[in-house]
Amino acid sequence: MSTPMRHGPSQQGRTPSQHPTTAPTPQASTPFSTTQAAAALSPHGPRSSPQQLKKSPATGTLAPGIMSSQPGNPPLNFDSPSAAAALGGLGLDINLDSLNVGGLVGGANRSDEDDRKKRMDAVIAGLWAFDTGRVSNDGLERLAVQLGFECLWETVVIGSENDKVLVIAGRTMAVEVSIKNHVVYHASLTFNEPSPSLDKHVEKASAILFKDLALGPGESQLTKKLSKFRANLDRLAILDRLSITPGLNCHEAVAGIWESLEKLHRWDVERLREDPALSDRSEENLRVLALCSRHGCPLMHTRGRVGLTLEYWKQYRKYKSTTVEGEKGKTWGILIDCAPANSMVYTPVRVSDKWIGPSIVKTDPIDDEVMSATGPILDWLEPPNTLLPPTEETKSEGGLESTTTTLSVPKPLDFVFMATFDPPIVVTHGVAMEIYKISAFNAPLSGSTFDNLLFPVTEGANYDPSEPRVMSFTQTVPVWTDVHKLSEKPVLKAHRNTLLVDKPVYGQVVTHVPISHPKDLIAMLPLLRQYAFLSLLLANSFKPRDGRPLLPEPNTSSEGTSSIRTTDRDFEDFMSKNRGEISPEHIKVDIVLSAHPIPRLQLVFPFRQTTAMINLEIQLDGKVHIVSDNIFSELEIEVPQSKGKGKLLTRRQFAQKLEDCENIDMWVEFIKLKLE
Known part of the structure; x- marks a missing residue:
């Protein structure tokens, strides 16, 4: 099967074939063709369109803005003061600013129309991005053309007349989509030039593209969207547009x-x-x-x-x-x-x-x-x-006889590697500076605080970034009374968690950085893990979890509720079938967050007949270090025989347990189970 290839970059822009002088006639089976859709959405049609030749009900003449061929009967034009006066006299509520009435609105000129055209084009582009359409013959072709690819339909020789193959071709690659009656049954990615480093991954990429287009369980032709396929095809398109043949893939x-x-x-x-x-x-x-x-x-x-x-x-x-x-x-x-x-x-x-x-x-x-x-x-x-x-450059001086051809020198590329964080990582201002320093990136800094980026303030709430911030959240934690009887049904204890941010610091959401070498990424990993683990700990204590039972806040309605995700899938299955009774007692756990110069958490919760206080540091690579406490009085704590077979636990082992369970509330219950 032939695959159309795109030509190399030209200084003259697109070829005439890429700009047809006449719009193609839409097929009978295409109720929403590209041409029709563009005309329906376009705010600036041809000036001689039939829609502009309607009679004005007020004057019986041509509509405003249309030049009349009859002398002595000048048309009412928006650019004339008489038109504006006449419209005002008729009591019509017309916003002259939005219509850009020439001569009446200060400074209005032809450039305003161009600006309005650009803004409307941006709106139309946004609509395309918002609704990518459904999987169909026309939908696939429109999407590919919009992303800058060339398309070619080929009819399958063996099969019914409805079997077709759409070849979406770029400079370096092509995607072939086999479709029958608007249902995709095969998709594959191919590259124009053989490359061992690319060929070893092409099957995985093809499987993803096919899954994006194929009908899944519960889907139909009316509900199958192009959203996922568009995202992946767009990634391929970006790399394809930046590629230069020959020279760079x-x-x-x-x-x-x-x-x-x-x-x-x-x-x-x-x-x-x-x-x-x-x-x-x-x-x-x-x-x-x-x-x-x-x-x-x-x-x-x-x-x-x-x-x-x-x-x-x-x-x-x-x-x-x-x-x-x-x-x-x-x-x-x-x-x-x-x-x-x-x-x-x-x-x-x-x-x-x-x-x-x-x-x-x-x-x-x-x-x-x-x-x-x-x-x-x-x-x-x-x-x-x-x-x-190097490329050939032809110069002509005064005539054809003086034409000379020279070779330009090889030039470096104008592209960089770009690293995009998924998800974007929330860090403090100082850490953002360290990350940007590694990549030599001058990024604009936000004016928001670190805690507000982690937990955005509800719209309309009173919030002063310079003042301490307090927020509360209630959730359930599974608890066993005996470590040797884990098969028994646990009791779900309610934890009333309160977060106090005593000294807010500025924060930054790091979304992307350019890199020149993979070692730049490796140098960032310890910092990224430090704040990824911190965000996970705080989210597990102060954000709701999908599919978990809800608990109302004390003396409130049902806001701020959640349940903790358990430590393993087997236990999750057990909990879903054998849900324990929820204890009516709320255990208060106060967490004080200090983000500068290193993330610290101070935990305060009831313990024995007093109050436990533990100061933690979240260090590089997501390591937990217990800085100080009032319950681990010795370097090694002997756990009672009835609670842990007399096993000796160190502070480092207790810290390791928090790294393992990734949950402050479950860690608190582990400490109480072992030591109380």
Whole structure:
């Protein structure tokens, strides 16, 4: 099957074939063609359109703005003062500012019409983005053309006359969609030039694109939207538009980064396998551990998204049932794409799969002392710059006989690698500066506070960023009275959590940064994990959870309710079938948040006959450190025989339990169970 290829970039713009002089006649089976839809939405039609030749009911002449061919009977024109006076005299409520009446509205001129046209075009573009349409022959073609692709319909030789293949072609790639009666039954992604780094991932990408278009359970032709397919096709389109043939394939540049990061990830897993304490862990468990504690895990075409993602944090990471690409729990990652450099000064995109040495770490004996103090020194490499090939330039001076042809020098690319955080990470102002310093990015800073970015203030509520902030939330926590009888039905205790932000600090939502090398991302990971884990702890204590029982706030209605997610899927299934009774007593847990210079949490809750107070630090890589307390009086706490077989627990082990359960309320109940 032939696949149309796009031509290389031209200084003359699109070819005449891409700008037809006459609009194509819509097919009979196409009630909503592209031409008709554009005409219906366009606010600026041809000036000689039939709709403009209507008679005015007030004057019996041509409508305002239409030039009459009869002399002596001048038309009423919006640009004349007499027109405005006549309209005003008729009592018509017309906003002259919105109509841009020439000569009456101060400073109005032809440029106002152009501005209005641009604004309306932006509105129409926004409508297209809001409603991508449904999966159909015409819907797919409209979407592809809108994203800058060329389309070609081919009829299937074997099959009914309704079987067709839509080829969506770009400069470097093509997507083939097989469709019958507006139902997609196959989709595949292909690249124009063979590339081992791309070909190994093409099946996963094709499967995602097909899933976006195929009818799923409970879906029909009337409900199947193009939204997911549009998002993935748009990612492919961005890389395709930035690619230059020959010279640069942005898809290959991104795949080359995956090659090096995957090599580093495999090396991390091998080092973890050498740890005797992890001998019972499966390969998948080790990959999750490397994802969250080492150098992340690069994934191509995962979680329904086409492209490269470097995942660095995952909820429930300590549980054996958690897998790298599993859907259980929330995941934090970094999308890696290409983007125009514009006015930014950065190292441009380089196409290479050798960003790190074959040995991963440096083996120079001079570095041995440094390696023992700070960990392994990675052997990062600097690939050569990718340059565009020289092009011929023809100059003519005074006539054809003086025409000369010269070759331009190779020039660097005007594109950079762009890292997009998914989800965007909320950090303090100082940490944002550290992240931007790593990538040399000058980003505008927000004027909001860190706590307001984590927990936005309700609209209309009184909020002073310079004053302490207090917010409360009530949720349920499963509790057992005996650690040896976990099979029994637990009691659901209600925790009344109160968050106090004593000293608000400025915060920032980091959405994206340009990078010049994968090592820039690796340098950010400890900071990103620190604030990802902090946000997870606070969300588990102060945000509702889907599918959990609700509890009313004390002396209020049912606002601010939730339930804690349990520690493992087996226990969740058990809880759904054997829900314990909810204790009427509310346990008060006060949490004081201090975000500068390092995130700290002070926990205050009832313990024995007094009040427990624990000060925690959330350190780099999401590590928990107990700074001070009034219940762990010794370095080692002997747990009573009846509650834990006389096992000795250290402060570090208690801190480890909070890292494991990722939940302050469950950790409080664990402490009370062990020590009370």
